[in-house]
Amino acid sequence: MPADDDDAWAGESLAAFLEVVLVLLMRAGFAATHAASAPAVPADLALLHHLVNLGAASVAHCLAGHAAAHSLDPRKVGGMWLPATAREWQAAAHGWSAAAASTAVLGAAAAGRMHLAGHAAAAALHAGLVLPLLARWRGSGWARQDAGGGVAVHAAGGAAALAASLLLGRRLVFPRELEPSWRVQAPAAAALGHALVAAGAAALCLPAPRAAAAALNSALAALGAVLAAVLLAVLVHDEWQPYWTVLGVLQAAVAGVVTVSSGANIFTPGVALLVGALGGAAGAETSRLLFRIVVEDPAGALSSHLACGALSGLLPPLLGSGGGRLPGQALGVAAALGVSSAAPALLLAALRAAGFLRTAEEQRQHRRAAQPRGRDTAFFRRLYPRGERVAPGVDYDDFF
Template sequence: MFRRSSTLLFSLLGFTLLGTALAQDAPLAETVAALEAQLAETNFALESLFLLFFAVLVALMQPGFALLEAGLHSAKNVVNIFMKNIADFAVAGLAFWAIGFGLMYRDGGQIFWFLQGYESDFAVSADFFFQMVFAATAATIVSGAIGGRMKFSAYLIFSAVMTALIYPFMGQWQWGGGWLSDRGFYDFAGSSIVHAVGGFAALGAVLAIGPRLGRYAGGKVNAMPGHNMALAGLGVFLLWLGWFGFNPGSQLAFASTGDATAVADIFVNTNLAAAAGALAAMVTSWLLFKKPDFSMTINGILAGLVGITAGPDVIVGAWAALTGAVAGIIVVFSVLLFDRLRVDDPVGAISVHGVCGIWGTLAVGVFAPSAANLGVQLLGTLSYSAGALVAGYLIFMILKALIGIRVSPQEEIEGLDIAEHGIEGYIANDQLGAPVVLQASPAGD
């Protein structure tokens, strides 16, 4: 439909300019030049609008993360989870605008502070907004892993450092034309650059802050189930939808026939990996626990999506499904392994984004060797993972020394909704006041 409409638009535009030129006896060369200029302007506008559309889809991932994390945490921390996710988007909107974007896409020694001086194939603001929602995603991955025990003030500082410095500095290695880009490293939409960075920064944070009270008491792993699986499931559906902006939008070209076909193929490959990840995690948990586990299944969806993100344009069809299926299996065993190691990650963020981010990056070298060398892929993903782990751990340890990062035991038991924000996520009926009893009027009134 769009292709026919746009072709008609361009044809009418061409005939109009040609008719005007003939009426004014303008040289044909001038007419063609004018037509080409007009077509270039129209293409620039369309490409910029498409990029903004995909950016809005990625922005939907933010409420998706909020719902997922809230559902997998206890009811007494729901407001805190939402506050952190809202804060991530707000902080990224300012920090990445002022510093991060210009640092990530710097030109030699020139950093484009506040976007000043930056040039783009799209409207600069569209280019920035698309990249900003990626930065917010990298930061918010950490939120769920340290939920239920961290000071909100300290988290705000981490979020600012993550979106202004850590993510942009490391992102430049590839997407900013840095040293990994020079070596042929391939990460189309961010299995390593976004997800492994977020996942291993989360691991550093968890190591610095320690487990929740009672999680590993008595020498065993004590279950602390999430309070609302419906919220978690709805969050994953939003994330799944948002990924259709994350991966296809990274094509960064949309209006031509070839680009439109490539975008559509990326849609399909992304969905194949997500579906295969869901089923693989479900079957794996079924075999291990004798019942299909819901939390493992929804994390399998995310694992498949993270896995395909490095190469949705080059890992196609059955290979995309296989990439997602392997990720779905990996995430189950990874979650169990981190629990055995006493690494308390309530939402499985380290496994989903960190471990499966490594797998997805390596999958490009395994299933699409013509696109990237496996050795370079290994070098790149380990560099991102190790760099994020060290950076995350150092930032949290510095904050721990300066202002403290953990709430008091009493506040943790009470819940961060009350301790940090002074409000509960759910109001019990007995807190709403005495019910009003309506009595019927006496007869005759």
């Protein structure tokens, strides 16, 4: 074999190895971010849910997802497949990385709240059926330009996370009953978590052509998103709370990397900066909107991955950077969002009917909130007595 081919395969194998390692760190980042940003949920329970999510996704991908995405040969279903060449191993590594990253987004929206059965079933369905279907659609021309998985990984995982969040409903917490250890927030852990998530999102671009350009553009997009988030916080919203502002800026960096991901290997550096700034602004504003309507999104599954992932799929044709025509790209994005949200919605609705959707604590809090408390029968006013802080930095009157 020519030396040039050996060097190329060695480089691709190194890229696949780095992708797997960084995606594993991305999973750890989601767990750290969730545990640090949601003090009402025990950190050990959130970590257990993330581990079950990853395990179920890996099993489903190996047993059915890989074969469904690359071949319909029934002999390869059930894990009975073995890559024969280095390129096939690299494709297998990339497929598992995409499944692990997308199900991490799904798990981040429900960790600590959804029953273990729900986590396992939703992750298995997403990795074993939904993602392979999206991979085949991409090969047929829908949303063809998706180098870093902006649509097929981030937006798809975010759509599934949205379905889970809507079926779970608002998280109900009685702040005075929280254990002291749950009240303590860990800003360093949350910052490290967001950084690891951003690195893992950028790593999904490594197998794409022009991986060096994708890595550079991902870094530039993150910086552009940080600048946009800071300007929005200081100049537009006139807010400067060190803890929340820093976390918002770090979450915006993730949003920037996700927004540039679909075209990370074809954008110029200047365009990548602008795309990152747009993604950072979109993620920050979506996060504020979700907070105001009381939708919990501690790890940015909805603001950074769903909203910015869908935007990412539309930008390459809009900016004239290639990737096919806008109607086909938009159709692919819409189809991915529809399938990714409908499949888990049906599954989780069945689990809710059977009583296996929420954790025991979640069910207890919902039953308790449904009981009238004196004359004040408004749903959330029964949960939070007047004068009590319902979230750090938010007063009762502002919240309602």
